[in-house]
Amino acid sequence: YPNQVNNVLGFPYIFRGALDVRSKVINEEMKLAAVYALADLAKKPVPEIVNLAYGQDNIVFGREYIIPKPVDPRLLITVAPAVALAAMKSGVAKHPIENWEAYELQLSKRLGLDNTLMKVIINKAKTMPKRVVLADAENLSVLKAAQEVLQDKIATPILLGNREVIQQILDENSIKLPGVEIIDPYLPVAEEDKERANRYSELLLIRRQRQGLNKAEAQKIIRRRNYFGSMMVGTGDADAMIGGMSRNYPDTVRPALQAIGKKDGVQKVSGMYILMTRFGPLFLADTTVNFNPSAEEIVEIAELSAKQVEKFNIKPRIALITYSNFGSAEGEDAKKMKSAVQLLKQRNPSMIVDGEIQAHLPFNMELLKENHPFSELAEKGANVLIFPNLSSSNIAYNLVKEIAGIEKIGPILLGLKKPVHVLQLGSSTREIVNMIAIAVVDAQMSQ
Structure with a gap:
């Protein structure tokens, strides 16, 4: 509800400010400092990320908005310092803050500045999860990310790689991926996968036959995961692809350009x-x-x-x-x-x-x-x-x-016409989850 007041807006930041100056009490001066900080913040321009979280174009101070929203990333670095300063002025601070700029930077790091943006993107992804091909599924971080996006209903992952290697990593790390499709483009076993590989190679040949690609080469390169995954996206068998953990950047972008292509009117990606x-x-x-x-x-x-x-x-x-x-x-x-x-x-x-x-x-x-x-x-x-x-x-x-x-x-x-994103080598599970969420949102917007 508009202007709803709950513990989220007050207690965490009051406690944070009190703890950071080692105050054993929370006095009236500190409470008032929090109130004034919240009131002042409500009158300032609202960050775009807050508008996005609430599905509005421009939240402004008025009848429907007289106190900040709980997702506002400025709350911690605004209210906590105000409380800490009030504790110092009222004589209850045991450990006064001397460098306020360093203190605010410390608060920002503690908060994790990307949390708000990614929370909003992930929530948007959850509204309409998409099928995302993970071209480097023989990687532990990728499989952990697959488990997370599956459990949180961010996306439906499709794993590409050696089935035995993937299964071994899953078993050794107690990773559960119920119902997730595993495809080995290099050695397709299921008849459906064999038929799909043949269909992809024929389609790729049609697209590239006047750019030097012949039938034998098309049948060969479609066994590469980045080509196979890109063709899955290009044909609509998947909605997006994430690659790059085992290949350099051009080796992931090139198949996407050939299999999916650029948006109309775009000269270069x-x-x-x-x-x-x-x-x-x-x-x-x-x-x-x-x-x-x-x-x-x-x-x-x-x-x-x-x-x-x-x-x-x-x-x-x-x-x-x-x-x-x-x-x-x-x-x-x-x-x-x-x-x-x-x-x-x-x-x-x-x-x-x-x-x-x-x-x-x-x-x-x-x-x-x-x-x-x-x-x-x-x-x-x-x-x-x-x-x-x-x-x-x-x-x-x-x-x-x-x-x-x-x-x-x-x-x-x-x-690109459809989303393909390339991970940096050594990307963490968190970074992979973030990229999957962005790919899902891209796919939603591409419809």
Whole structure:
């Protein structure tokens, strides 16, 4: 119900603030601090992730919203510090906080900044679970993820790999996957699987026969899991595929392009990562595919990224990143990104996009407003960064991820007719579950 008050909104954050300053009591000053913090938060703009969780476009302070929603990720880092400060001022804190910025960062890490976004995506996936092919099912993390998405009704997994190897891993780790289909494309046993392999090879031959593929080669490569899984998705026998744990990125993307193909009008696919920062979800592209895209290709990357961000019910605010700020420096990359911004605005008049701009400015509103008040990003900054080439995007992504210890989601492959996503080598069970959930939501939106 609107404005329902329960323990979720108060006690956890009051206790957190009290514990963090080693207070043995919770006095009236601390309770009032929590109340004022909640009241102040309710009047601030609501994060897009909260709108998504409640299926609304724009929750604003008013009759239906006078207190924050329980899923608001700002609650912990707003209420707990207010309570802690009140404890210090009222003299009951045994361990005063000296570095508030470090304390808020600690709270953010404790919360897990990706929890809210992924909770919403997973809940959306559960509304209409899809069949997801797992092309690397001879992997323990993949099988654990399969068990989790099956139990939580996020997706119906289909396992590709050596049946005996998969079964051995399941038995050794007490993993239960009742009713889950296991297919060995290399050595199909069931008549249905043999017939399916023959049908897939014939369809692949029809699609690729004028690109150098012959019948014998088609029958051979369809035994590879990435080709078999991609054909399952391409023919509608499955809704999405997750691969990449045992193959490099191109070896997973290539079969998907050949078996499924690009969306109508898309010239090149691209890849996007999500970083869960203190500013909220930050989307980076293209981080995986295009080495040195042209201005026109940058435009397409930005448009594909914007559409993916909108699937999460988040309004994209796009910055085209380079070393120059609105013509302050010359060079090929600066010229390319400036041209791309102009093309984007021509093709998408309502899109919030600006550049060319240096990477720090979209996150420093004061500096941006002072020096470039005309910018479309001056009010709220950017949540989507488009880079001039693969080298700069990949370096930026890996530096931020490792040095800042930021949670990541991805890479998400953009531009295919049907969802196929490629895992990083060594992806954890949690990361695989996240990617499966995103693939399910993509499949829902593709219908």
